[in-house]
Amino acid sequence: MKHWVENIADSLTKRDVKKHVIASGTSISGSIHIGNSCDVFIASAVTKALKNTGTPAEVIWIADDYDPLRKVPYPLPESYEKYLGVSYAHIPCPEGCCTNFVEHFEKPFLDTLEDFEISLKIYSGEKMYIEGIYNDYVRISLEKALEIREIFNQYRENPLSDDWLPYNPICEECGRINTTFAYGYDGDMVHYRCECGHEGSMDIKSGRGKLTWRVEWAARWKILKITCEPFGKDHAASGGSYDVSSIISNEIFDYLSPYPVPYEWITLKGDAMSKSKGVFFTPGQWLEIGAPETLNYFIFRSKPLKHKDFNPQMPFLDFIDQYDRIERIYYGAEEPASQKEEEKVRKIYEISQIELKDRIPFQASYRFMTVAYQIAGGDINRVFKILKKNSQLPDYMENLVYEDLSSDELNQLEMRMNHVKNWLDKYAPQFVKFHVMKTIPELPLGEDQTHFLLKLADILEKKDHTAEELHDEMYNLLRELDMKPQKAFQAIYKTIIGKKHGPRAASFVLSLDKDFVIKRFRKEM
Numbered sequence: 001m002k003h004w005v006e007n008i009a010d011s012l013t014k015r016d017v018k019k020h021v022i023a024s025g026t027s028i029s030g031s032i033h034i035g036n037s038c039d040v041f042i043a044s045a046v047t048k049a050l051k052n053t054g055t056p057a058e059v060i061w062i063a064d065d066y067d068p069l070r071k072v073p074y075p076l077p078e079s080y081e082k083y084l085g086v087s088y089a090h091i092p093c094p095e096g097c098c099t100n101f102v103e104h105f106e107k108p109f110l111d112t113l114e115d116f117e118i119s120l121k122i123y124s125g126e127k128m129y130i131e132g133i134y135n136d137y138v139r140i141s142l143e144k145a146l147e148i149r150e151i152f153n154q155y156r157e158n159p160l161s162d163d164w165l166p167y168n169p170i171c172e173e174c175g176r177i178n179t180t181f182a183y184g185y186d187g188d189m190v191h192y193r194c195e196c197g198h199e200g201s202m203d204i205k206s207g208r209g210k211l212t213w214r215v216e217w218a219a220r221w222k223i224l225k226i227t228c229e230p231f232g233k234d235h236a237a238s239g240g241s242y243d244v245s246s247i248i249s250n251e252i253f254d255y256l257s258p259y260p261v262p263y264e265w266i267t268l269k270g271d272a273m274s275k276s277k278g279v280f281f282t283p284g285q286w287l288e289i290g291a292p293e294t295l296n297y298f299i300f301r302s303k304p305l306k307h308k309d310f311n312p313q314m315p316f317l318d319f320i321d322q323y324d325r326i327e328r329i330y331y332g333a334e335e336p337a338s339q340k341e342e343e344k345v346r347k348i349y350e351i352s353q354i355e356l357k358d359r360i361p362f363q364a365s366y367r368f369m370t371v372a373y374q375i376a377g378g379d380i381n382r383v384f385k386i387l388k389k390n391s392q393l394p395d396y397m398e399n400l401v402y403e404d405l406s407s408d409e410l411n412q413l414e415m416r417m418n419h420v421k422n423w424l425d426k427y428a429p430q431f432v433k434f435h436v437m438k439t440i441p442e443l444p445l446g447e448d449q450t451h452f453l454l455k456l457a458d459i460l461e462k463k464d465h466t467a468e469e470l471h472d473e474m475y476n477l478l479r480e481l482d483m484k485p486q487k488a489f490q491a492i493y494k495t496i497i498g499k500k501h502g503p504r505a506a507s508f509v510l511s512l513d514k515d516f517v518i519k520r521f522r523k524e525m
């Protein structure tokens with residue numbers, strides 16, 4: 001069984017090229033989120049798969065930094081509306097910390113790629129024009145404007161006017177690029193008028209203008225010898241950008257269009273991600289709560305056109321549980337549901353790894369650690385003890401103490417604890433948050449509840465229990481007292497965390513310091 005990434009690599013090896021260039025590109029219209037960075041993740045995985053078959057390949061990234069600003073991105077002030085229509089590259093950094101707007105949004109994204117061990121050859125749209133890399137293609141496009149216009153018109157309801165040229169100069173008067181109309185040219189001089197009223201001429205060699213998007217896309221396929229490119233599904237519609245650019249690539253530039261990998265957008269809690277509305281989640285935010293491999297898993301566990309929704313709140317815990325499960329299946333520590341499932345998850349796990357380890361990395365349940373962390377107040381040694389007491393450690397660790405952990409195991413534990421801490425701070429709903437009260441909370445208890453706590457204190461004092469044993473003993477006690485579990489457990493939560501609800505009772509009680517719990521139940525502290 002092959003993963004879809006490997007199938008793409010297989011199709012590519014049938015092309016007669018010496019080296020494959022897998023392109024990704026991002027419009028720098030604001031923070032780069034996990035939705036529009038799929039380009040980079042997919043391109044990088046395909047490149048890796050090609051290299052695994054011995055085929056030379058590289059991944060490139062083109063910053064679409066010469067495009068005009070169409071909407072002011074969150075959280076920029078309204079005053080940025082004055083830059084609408086201006087190339088991103090010509091807009092200042094919103095916080096004065098970088099050379100311009102592009103660097104401000106590009107840098108945090110490129111920095112996080114190090115954690116994913118993705119290295120890209122980076123191109124800037126602006127620089128390519130300024131350095132004259134597009135010049136010959138602009139000349140060809142102007143000469144063949146009529147043919148290009150006809151190709152465009154096949155897909156347009158309103159045909160383009162007879163003097164339309166596939167080129168947009170930057171207006172020398174108002175600085176905008178999406179308000180100019182080029183209507184004629186003499187050699188390298190392009191004549192244009194702008195909506196601001198200015199009429200002028202510019203030299204294409206100055207680089208102060210750009211090809212119309214679909215023509216530009218086709219031109220850069222040939223310039224950079226691109227053989228495969230993932231892109232958001234909006235470009236993939238019938239008669240959309242990819243179709244039109246392919247015709248231009250084949251007919252105008254005589255270049256075979258790259259193998260397309262359209263992908264579906266990622267929604268955030270059901271909403272489309274939007275840079276202008278501030279609805280987005282970045283790879284950097286992901287790394288605060290999860291390992292880089294888990295984001296890879298999120299992207300590669302299903303086909304690229306399958307809908308993906310991300311929710312960093314409670315569903316994130318289910319997601320991490322699933323990741324841990326496939327990791328256990330991969331290393332034979334858990335039985336898969338079927339052989340078919342095993343083959344499938346093994347492939348997905350492999351594709352998601354940055355470096356495949358010889359043995360299963362130390363896993364501590366993320367979900368359980370959200371409780372352990374809060375009880376232990378962030379003390380890692382105590383977290384480990386709590387995990388141990390609650391049979392949350394792999395079998396081989398049963399007789400180990402914290403000091404016995406190898407540096408790899410310790411790193412794993414620390415990393416997960418850090419993720420859990422950030423998750424609790426940023427995404428955990430109120431009902432999972434608690435802290436152990438230093439003094440007895442002043443919450444009234446019924447007589448039966450007080451009695452239950454005293455009996456429970458006696459049980460705890462008798463011996464050391466496992467979570468299962470204590471659970472059974474508690475239910476025996478409830479039957480004896482003819483009490484409902486809900487009422488009894490409420491007494492535990494009220495006394496310890498001052499709330500009516502809390503984590504699973506037996507393991508919660510066992511996770512706390514035994515002397516403290518007994519004394520608290522007896523109202524001694």
Ligand SMILES: [Zn+2]
Pocket residue numbers: 093094095096097098099103104
């Ligand atoms: Zn900045």
Ligand SMILES: [Zn+2]
Pocket residue numbers: 171172173174175176179194195196197198
């Ligand atoms: Zn103008």
